Each structure stands twice: as C-alpha cells, then as structure tokens.
Amino acid sequence: METEILKVTHLNKFYGARQVLFDVNFTLHQGEVLTLLGPSGSGKSTLLRTLNGLEAFQAGTLTFNGQPVVADEAHWQKLRQKIGMVFQSYDLFPNLTVLENITLAPVKIQGRSAATVQAEALALLERVGLSAYAKAYPRELSGGQKQRIAIVRALALHPELMLFDEVTASLDPEMVRGVLEIIKQLSQEAAMTMIIVTHEMNFAAQIADRVLFLADGKIVEDTPGQQFFAQPQTQRAQEFLDSMDF
Amino acid sequence: MDWAVIQQSLPEFAKGFQLTLWLSASGIAGALVVGVVVSLLRYFQVPVLGRLSGAYVEVARNTPLLIQLFFLYYAFPVLGLKFSAATCGIIGLVFLGGAYMAEGFTGGFNGVSQTQVESGRALGMNQWQLARYVVLPQGLALSVPALAANVIFLIKETSIFSVIAIPELTNTALDLIGLYYRSNEYLLVLVVAYAIILIPLSLLLTWLERRVRYATFGD
Known part of the structure; x- marks a missing residue:
C-alpha cells in the first residue's frame, strides 16, 4: 500500500448557495479499500460522485495517479475509463x-x-x-x-480504482451476499483499490482497510477499519454505529 | 341513398385515395427526418441551431396548417417562389409535421432515465457515444407512441389540402357535391375512404408500439 492512487485536498462542493461538502481531505493508496460511512444526507454519495466527475466541485484539487485532475468533461471522459463506478440501480x-x-x-x-x-x-x-x-x-x-x-x-x-455507490441497497436480502462476495474477492484476489459507500455494516467491517465517517458534509473521522468498528474515536460515530445495531 | 351514384363516383374517389396516400407518405417521411434532426439539436443544446430549432417548433405548432398553406400557395409566388399545389401541400405537411414529430422525439429522448445516461458517462462515453448507444436506441423506442399519434394526425390534416385545390379525397368529395348535389352519398364514401386508411393503420401502429417496447425494454 505504497503508491498513492488518489489524493483529495480541500475539496468543497456547493449546490447553489448551500455547501454540501466541507474541506474534504484524504489519500487513497493502491490496493486499499476505503469505506464511506455516515447517516443519510451526510454527503457520502455526493463525495463518491465528485471523484469521477459526475458531480462538479467548486474548490479543492484531486490528484489521480500523481496527475492533477483537470475537471472538465473531456478530461473526465478519459479518466472514467480508469475509475469504474457501479450504482445502486445497476442500470x-x-x-x-x-x-x-x-x-x-x-x-x-x-x-x-x-x-x-x-x-x-x-x-x-x-x-x-x-x-x-x-x-x-x-x-x-x-x-x-x-x-x-x-x-x-x-x-x-x-479500471485502477472502483467506486461502489450503495450497490446492495435495492437488492433483496438473499441477493446481497453474492454481490458482496464478489467485491470481497476483487479486493482479496485482485487487490483492487476501491471506495465503497454502503449501509451493510457487517460487510464494511469485514472489508474496510479504512473508514471515512461523514456527517453533514464533513469528514468526522478517518480511522483504520478494525478500529472504527471496535472503538470509534468520536461520539458521533459511536451513535451512528449504535443506531445501525452494530 | 342512391348506390348507383356511389358506384359511379368510385373511380374518381380512387384517384383521390391514391393522392391522399402519396401526399401523406411523403409528408410524414419528411416530417420524421426533420423531427429527429430538430429534436437532437435541441436535446444536445447545439449552439444557435438548437435555439433556431426551438423557435421553428413554436412557430410551426402555433399557426394553423390552413394559414401555412395559404402562405406557401399565395404569398411565396409574390416572392418569386412558385410551387405546384401538391408540392405546397407536402412542404406544408413537412413543416407542420416536423415540429410535432420533433416534440414526439424530444419526449422520448427526455424519457431515457438519467441513471441510464449516467451509467453511460461512467463508462467514459462522450456526447456522441451517449447519443448513439444510450439516448437514441431507448429514446426512439419511447417516442413511438407519440410518433404514431402524429402519423394519424397528419393523414387527417391532408383533408385541408382541398382549399388549395389538390384533388385528394376531401377535395374530390367537395367537387362532386358541387357538381351533383349528392351530399349524403359522397360524404359517406369520403368517411369510409378515410376509415379504410386510418383504422388498419391505427391497429398496425399499436401493434408496432408494443413490439418496439418489448424489443427494447422487455415489458
């Protein structure tokens, strides 16, 4: 986990006058599995979508494979071939x-x-x-x-990076496991670098090398996976885990 | 009701019938071409042309075909452009129909779900590839019902051609009535003639709608 794949610095996003992402900073290394957790409306999916240009951001920089990302549609079209994304609605x-x-x-x-x-x-x-x-x-x-x-x-x-946006959220419970197994295999066997937004806490606990916990558009916690689920550092995250019955 | 009168008029009506079919087919074919082009220009918000297309749709849809035909037939010759009555009819039908067809296509293109377009973008497609692989195949299938309704509408609109003396079905009937004063007989033939065109066509189009929908979306 040495090579830096993605680096996000001081990322801010607005919908009109309303700010939805506040000064987001994190770095993702090759082979790492990063899970974005947080209550609904905390900005997890929005953050994920800015990482392949489906949502614009107004301030900050993205660096992909050491190259600064030029955030216009033509450049994104090339980059998206290296950043795979899977949606809730499969489509x-x-x-x-x-x-x-x-x-x-x-x-x-x-x-x-x-x-x-x-x-x-x-x-x-x-x-x-x-x-x-x-x-x-x-x-x-x-x-x-x-x-x-x-x-x-x-x-x-x-792709060199995969983004998963609540990929099991619209599946029947008995279907969830098969999909999650594949994502796990992809991490374990192919060492794929990925960012996962999910509400499946058990799955997140099994697969996450790191957890970013978001609330109200801010990263509240950036903690190694095991530690997050055993002993989150913030009250906010503890309450969230309690509410998810984890 | 005098059946002999009807029988005598049939050769005359057959000519009108053919002309109505020919004018409708040409007008509708032209309208479909104009419609898809105009609608794509608007969907992808092509600079200048997209705006012009929007203006054209509004003008064409908000003026009566009757007035458009008068314009083509009586006003254009003043400007040095003289067309035969039949040509005026086809141009008028393409002008009016193109706008309606464009709206039909637009409805279909807008009906392609945003998540489908996004999943195309997430695979790295550019504007043209999105049109070719996502928006067109699904949008065309979605627009078939609206286009089919327009086809029926445009065929009926050809009856207005009688005002510029194109000898299609309605004009034929009005002429015969003027000559022989047998309104009942000739109007009956007229109604039956339109029904012979429109009822089977309407059934065929409904069948086509279902086929295309199933082939594209499977429901």
Whole structure:
C-alpha cells in the first residue's frame, strides 16, 4: 500500500448557495479499500460522485495517479475509463444482451479488439457464476445478477480504482451476499483499490482497510477499519454505529 | 341513398385515395427526418441551431396548417417562389409535421432515465457515444407512441389540402357535391375512404408500439 492512487485536498462542493461538502481531505493508496460511512444526507454519495466527475466541485484539487485532475468533461471522459463506478440501480442497457453490455465500452470507447474483449468478458462472467447468461437480456436476470453484471461491465474497462455507490441497497436480502462476495474477492484476489459507500455494516467491517465517517458534509473521522468498528474515536460515530445495531 | 351514384363516383374517389396516400407518405417521411434532426439539436443544446430549432417548433405548432398553406400557395409566388399545389401541400405537411414529430422525439429522448445516461458517462462515453448507444436506441423506442399519434394526425390534416385545390379525397368529395348535389352519398364514401386508411393503420401502429417496447425494454 505504497503508491498513492488518489489524493483529495480541500475539496468543497456547493449546490447553489448551500455547501454540501466541507474541506474534504484524504489519500487513497493502491490496493486499499476505503469505506464511506455516515447517516443519510451526510454527503457520502455526493463525495463518491465528485471523484469521477459526475458531480462538479467548486474548490479543492484531486490528484489521480500523481496527475492533477483537470475537471472538465473531456478530461473526465478519459479518466472514467480508469475509475469504474457501479450504482445502486445497476442500470444495464436494456436493449443489449449481457455480453454486449460488457463489451460495448471496451470495444467502442477504448477501441480494443472485439475478440479479445469478448474472451475476457466471458472469463469474467465465469468468475461471477453467470456465464450461462451471456446471451440473455437484463430483463431475464434478478437484481443480484444484474448487479454482478454491472460490476463485470465496469471491470472490463480495466479500471485502477472502483467506486461502489450503495450497490446492495435495492437488492433483496438473499441477493446481497453474492454481490458482496464478489467485491470481497476483487479486493482479496485482485487487490483492487476501491471506495465503497454502503449501509451493510457487517460487510464494511469485514472489508474496510479504512473508514471515512461523514456527517453533514464533513469528514468526522478517518480511522483504520478494525478500529472504527471496535472503538470509534468520536461520539458521533459511536451513535451512528449504535443506531445501525452494530 | 342512391348506390348507383356511389358506384359511379368510385373511380374518381380512387384517384383521390391514391393522392391522399402519396401526399401523406411523403409528408410524414419528411416530417420524421426533420423531427429527429430538430429534436437532437435541441436535446444536445447545439449552439444557435438548437435555439433556431426551438423557435421553428413554436412557430410551426402555433399557426394553423390552413394559414401555412395559404402562405406557401399565395404569398411565396409574390416572392418569386412558385410551387405546384401538391408540392405546397407536402412542404406544408413537412413543416407542420416536423415540429410535432420533433416534440414526439424530444419526449422520448427526455424519457431515457438519467441513471441510464449516467451509467453511460461512467463508462467514459462522450456526447456522441451517449447519443448513439444510450439516448437514441431507448429514446426512439419511447417516442413511438407519440410518433404514431402524429402519423394519424397528419393523414387527417391532408383533408385541408382541398382549399388549395389538390384533388385528394376531401377535395374530390367537395367537387362532386358541387357538381351533383349528392351530399349524403359522397360524404359517406369520403368517411369510409378515410376509415379504410386510418383504422388498419391505427391497429398496425399499436401493434408496432408494443413490439418496439418489448424489443427494447422487455415489458
């Protein structure tokens, strides 16, 4: 965990006159799993979305792989191929098959060879246990299956950093585990660097190398994972963990 | 009701029928092309052209086709532009229909969920790739019901062409009535003729709506 992948300094974000993120600072190293926790409306998802340019920020700097991020749409379009993101609503393209969903961006956007990408996509599908569904349409899949495909779709671009935005929040309980297993494997076997917004405390406790605890748009606590769940440093975080029955 | 009168008029109506079909088909084809272009210019907020497209839609939708036709047929020749009546009719239908079709396409494009567009952006797509792979395939499918309603509407609008003496169905009926004073017979043929075009077409379009929706979204 030596190489710095992402560095956020003095990041501030406003919606009009209302400030939603206050002086956010943190650094993320290669292979690290960072979990953003906090009550609803604390700015976790907003922070995550500013990290791949889906939300603009008004002050501060981002550094990705040692390069300062130029925050305009053209530069973000390139960067997003290195920063994969998976959403709560999975959002597979309904008019494309599973395989087409996965290969679209690597082939059409990155210009890689269709045959290579396809072979790779099939291998990834195999790993998440869905190779039988390559030719299926998203409508034929359960929520949990769709979310696993959405993860594979993001991975097919060979990202260096993955962002997970409450990826299990709209799944039935029995679907949650399969999706979380994949994220865990990705961290343990591929040493993928990731930032995870979640409300699954057990999962967070198992996977987080570090926890950023946010409240009201501020980072209240930046603590190693084990320590956060055993003994948070702030009253605010303790109350939050109590409220989550953890 | 005199069936012999109806029978005698049928060859005349057949010509009008063909002309109505031809004018409708040309006008609708043109309107679809104008509509999709105008709507994309607006969706992606293309500088200048997007604004002009917006102005065009407002003008075309807020003036009656009748007045647009008078303008084309009587005012343009004064400016040195003279078209045949049928050409005026098609231009008028494309002008009016293009605006309605544009609104239909726009409704479809705006109906593509924001999260779909975002997931395209998160994969690194630029504006053009978003249009090509996300907004167009889903937006076109969503706009089919509105476009289908416009098709029916525009076919009915061709009846207004009778005022600039294009011998389509309505004009044929009015002419015959003027000549022979058999309103009941000729109006009956007229109604039946429109129904022969519109009812099957309407059923076909409803079927098409369902097919396209299923092929795209699976519901």
